[in-house]
Structures are given as structure tokens and as C-alpha cells.
Amino acid sequence: MAPRYPVDKVIAAATNGDLDLVGSRARDIVQTYVEGFADSFSFASALVAALRLEHFQETVTLGPPYKGEFDVYICPISSELMSRYGLEHVPNWYVKLKLTENDNGDSVLVVSMHPPEKPARQRRKR
Amino acid sequence: MTKTRRCPICEQGTVRPVATRAAMPYRHVTALEPAWEVRIPTCDNCHERLIDGNTARSLDAALEAALQTLQTQLVNEAIDQLATVKTQRQWEKRLGLSPGYLSRLKSGKEGSVVLTTLLSLLAQAPSRQWKQTEAIWSGRDQAAAEVLSFPARGATIASTFHFQQEASSQSASVSQLRDSQCVVARFEEAA
Numbered sequence: 613m614a615p616r617y618p619v620d621k622v623i624a625a626a627t628n629g630d631l632d633l634v635g636s637r638a639r640d641i642v643q644t645y646v647e648g649f650a651d652s653f654s655f656a657s658a659l660v661a662a663l664r665l666e667h668f669q670e671t672v673t674l675g676p677p678y679k680g681e682f683d684v685y686i687c688p689i690s691s692e693l694m695s696r697y698g699l700e701h702v703p704n705w706y707v708k709l710k711l712t713e714n715d716n717g718d719s720v721l722v723v724s725m726h727p728p729e730k731p732a733r734q735r736r737k738r
Numbered sequence: 739m740t741k742t743r744r745c746p747i748c749e750q751g752t753v754r755p756v757a758t759r760a761a762m763p764y765r766h767v768t769a770l771e772p773a774w775e776v777r778i779p780t781c782d783n784c785h786e787r788l789i790d791g792n793t794a795r796s797l798d799a800a801l802e803a804a805l806q807t808l809q810t811q812l813v814n815e816a817i818d819q820l821a822t823v824k825t826q827r828q829w830e831k832r833l834g835l836s837p838g839y840l841s842r843l844k845s846g847k848e849g850s851v852v853l854t855t856l857l858s859l860l861a862q863a864p865s866r867q868w869k870q871t872e873a874i875w876s877g878r879d880q881a882a883a884e885v886l887s888f889p890a891r892g893a894t895i896a897s898t899f900h901f902q903q904e905a906s907s908q909s910a911s912v913s914q915l916r917d918s919q920c921v922v923a924r925f926e927e928a929a
Contacts, residue, residue, distance in 0.1 A: 632788040634747055639789055640763045647765060649794035677748040677784035712746035721746045
């Protein structure tokens with residue numbers, strides 16, 4: 613099962629800082645772990661930029677108001693990110709996102725970003 | 739952000755910057771109102787807010803200012819309440835703070851979330867807490883659990899202490915061990 617949005621495009625957009633955090637599950641929970649919105653945004657950019665295909669879990673649709681499909685990843689964070697944000701106790705992060713377009717081109721919309729709340733699903737092999 | 743764009747969330751509305759002072763979670767504060775209005779890209783249909791890099795920095799500036807104001811306000815209220823029982827200097831001495839530190843906290847020149855929380859807790863019952871802090875720092879070997887009047891908690895402290903006393907053949911002071919347990923217990927109780 614492949615992600616709905618090409619991971620290289622997602623990474624490129626996040627690396628350029630073309631990323632938005634939306635909703636309490638992307639915006640508020642992370643503040644338990646990092647200091648303030650700017651750090652949350654920097655952390656999100658770094659986290660999404662570090663996504664790999666093997667971290668992909670599934671593609672889901674959400675209830676209103678969210679339209680479109682969202683890719684779910686569970687991503688281990690690098691030791692550099694762990695030490696920068698003091699997250700040694702939270703090695704894995706759940707990320708739900710979709711790729712959209714803005715005036716600059718691709719942009720990542722992150723609707724969930726928090727430690728996993730349940731075990732990762734086994735990816736189905738094609 | 740000054741441009742408008744189609745909402746990537748509902749795919750129906752338009753996202754425009756909207757000035758707001760709506761309270762939101764920030765650091766350790768559950769809901770904090772920004773010190774000034776911040777323009778947050780908001781959809782006119784689903785009303786979701788999008789936090790991009792610039793918005794994040796603007797929010798931090800306004801919320802950090804609000805946090806400083808809140809902290810100074812809480813500290814002032816707590817110290818004024820504590821001063822009804824003992825002088826600021828007496829509290830400073832009891833809490834191991836340098837002379838004038840509480841005044842610097844009151845003026846907002848110093849800030850500490852931990853200290854603000856502790857002072858606020860102490861200020862809820864200043865007279866009783868003065869006596870409790872005295873018991874904590876009494877430095878006697880007789881079980882301070884009795885002095886602290888928390889029997890259930892004291893029993894745990896005492897048994898833990900005896901375990902440590904038996905387990906340790908080092909020369910650590912018995913009263914040091916006991917006091918450290920009591921300090922932890924008291925602050926847990928207060929929290």
C-alpha cells in the first residue's frame with residue numbers, strides 16, 4: 613500500500629517551510645513536549661522532512677470539516693531532534709497529513725502530530 | 739500572511755488572516771489570551787485556523803507577553819497573601835532565596851514557573867504552610883512524619899526510610915535521608 617501523496621514531495625514542501633498545523637491534535641498536544649508555537653512548527657517541519665516510505669501506515673478519510681484523503685505515518689525521530697527538544701522519552705511520533713497547494717506550490721497540511729496512542733498497524737504487503 | 743487562498747481543510751471556504759485574541763493552550767497554561775491581537779489565517783467556512791511559520795512566531799510573541807503578565811500577577815497575589823503571616827524576608831529565608839528575590843519576582847524582573855506555582859500553593863494557607871515548612875526543615879532525627887501530621891503518608895515515608903537505613907551501610911546522615919523523603923512528600927502533598 614503506497615501513500616496517497618508522494619513522500620518526496622511532502623518532504624520537499626516541509627523542508628521549504630511550506631507547512632500548516634491545523635486542529636488541536638496537531639497544534640496543542642505537541643505543546644506538552646516543546647515550548648510554544650514556533651518550536652512546534654520547527655519540530656513539525658523537521659519531523660515531516662524526516663519521513664520515509666517505511667514509516668507509512670495507511671491512508672484515511674476524516675469526518676467534516678476535513679475533505680480529501682490523509683496519509684498516516686509513525687515516524688521515529690532522530691537523536692538530534694530528541695536532544696534538541698528533550699524528547700528522549702518520546703522516540704516515535706504519529707503524523708497525519710495531506711499535500712495541498714498554495715501560491716508557492718506544494719504545501720503540507722498536518723492535522724495530527726503526537727506520540728502514538730495505539731500500536732502501529734501492520735502494513736499490508738502488495 | 740496577507741494573501742487569501744482556498745481552504746485546504748474543507749476545500750470550500752477561503753482562508754484569510756483574522757485578528758483574534760482568543761485564548762489557547764500555551765506551554766503549561768491551559769488557556770491563555772494573547773497580550774495583543776494576532777492575525778491568524780482562518781477559513782471563512784469551516785473556521786479552522788492554520789498555523790504557519792509566521793503565525794507561529796507572532797503567536798509566541800503575544801502569548802509570551804501574556805504569560806509574563808500572568809506570572810507576575812500570580813506572584814504578586816501570592817506574596818501579598820504570604821506577607822499577611824510573615825515578612826518577605828522571613829519567607830525568603832525559609833525558602834532559601836536570596837534577600838530581595840521576592841521583590842524582584844514581584845516586579846517581573848525574575849520569573850520562574852516552579853517558584854510561582856510553589857508560592858501560589860503556599861499562599862492558599864500561609865499560616866499553616868509556614869508551620870509545615872518549619873517542620874520540613876526542622877532537621878531532627880525523630881520521624882518528621884509525626885510532625886507533619888500526614889499519618890498515611892508518614893507511614894510510607896517511615897518504612898521507606900527504614901528500608902534505606904538498613905540497605906545502606908554508607909555514612910549518609912539519617913536525618914538527611916529522612917528530610918529528603920519528607921520534602922518530596924510535602925511538595926507532592928501540596929501539589
